[in-house]
Amino acid sequence: MLRKILSLSALAAFLCAGAAITQEKETFTADRHKELGMGCESCHEDAQPKAAPAEPGKACAACHGPMEEVAKKTGELFPNPHDNHITQANEVDCTECHKGHKADATPCQNCHVGMKFVKTPQEQSK
Ligand code: HEC
Ligand code: HEC
Ligand code: HEC
Numbered sequence: 001m002l003r004k005i006l007s008l009s010a011l012a013a014f015l016c017a018g019a020a021i022t023q024e025k026e027t028f029t030a031d032r033h034k035e036l037g038m039g040c041e042s043c044h045e046d047a048q049p050k051a052a053p054a055e056p057g058k059a060c061a062a063c064h065g066p067m068e069e070v071a072k073k074t075g076e077l078f079p080n081p082h083d084n085h086i087t088q089a090n091e092v093d094c095t096e097c098h099k100g101h102k103a104d105a106t107p108c109q110n111c112h113v114g115m116k117f118v119k120t121p122q123e124q125s126k
């Protein structure tokens, strides 16, 4: 029960987080998909969208699979952004971190100040 309460309050803090920038990239998620040859309709309901996708996470899952699948791709990162106490205890939408047309965010930093996702635990503690 206590664990559940902790995970719920963690999710609340997670969802209220501001835009803490992660590993900075020059383009946003949607631009990078466009560069890979994917149209607007790969994430949106239609080819000329005027609004955000109703359920963005569903679109991601169609190509990337569930969180557990993506977690394998980032298995060398510490901590693993896709496999941690937040993603294990809650349904977290991909777009909480990978914004479509804005800089990525990691709400983890709301509680873990300065948290980075790096290749080894040694680098993390630097
Ligand atoms: C990789 C997935 C993805 C692709 C590809 C994509 N979008 Fe989006 N789009 C999103 C997400 C997620 C949102 C929700 C807001 C956000 O995270 O930026 C969004 C929001 C929007 C919005 C609502 C306004 C806003 O910024 O919130 C518009 C308009 C939009 N997209 C247009 C487009 C157009 C036009 C294209 C094609 C050139 C496109 N999108 C391609 C994921 C995508
Ligand atoms: C039509 C299929 C498709 C959809 C829908 C899709 N992706 Fe992708 N995505 C790809 C492919 C293909 C790649 C390149 C190979 C890889 O890294 O898996 C990629 C790469 C990525 C990458 C790493 C590369 C980068 O520079 O960003 C992220 C992060 C990502 N996608 C997130 C998302 C998110 C979040 C959504 C939903 C809003 C989404 N994708 C929707 C197919 C898709
Ligand atoms: C807690 C924040 C967070 C959430 C939630 C999240 N990601 Fe990520 N994701 C990251 C970070 C951080 C990286 C590593 C740095 C980067 O590439 O931006 C990453 C990397 C990726 C990559 C590149 C992996 C590679 O090949 O190196 C893909 C693809 C991806 N995420 C897709 C997704 C999808 C799909 C979802 C939803 C099922 C998702 N992510 C949810 C933070 C997150």
Ligand code: HEC
Residues within 6 Å of the ligand: 009, 010, 011, 013, 014, 079, 080, 081, 084, 085, 086, 087, 107, 108, 109, 110, 111, 112
């Ligand atoms: C609401 C605050 C909160 C948020 C948001 C949060 N954490 Fe935590 N996290 C904690 C607390 C509390 C602990 C336990 C005390 C400690 O070990 O520092 C913890 C412990 C951890 C640990 C070490 C213990 C373990 O589970 O292995 C890791 C790694 C971790 N968090 C990663 C993350 C990542 C990655 C995110 C973002 C996806 C995140 N946390 C988001 C509060 C938070």
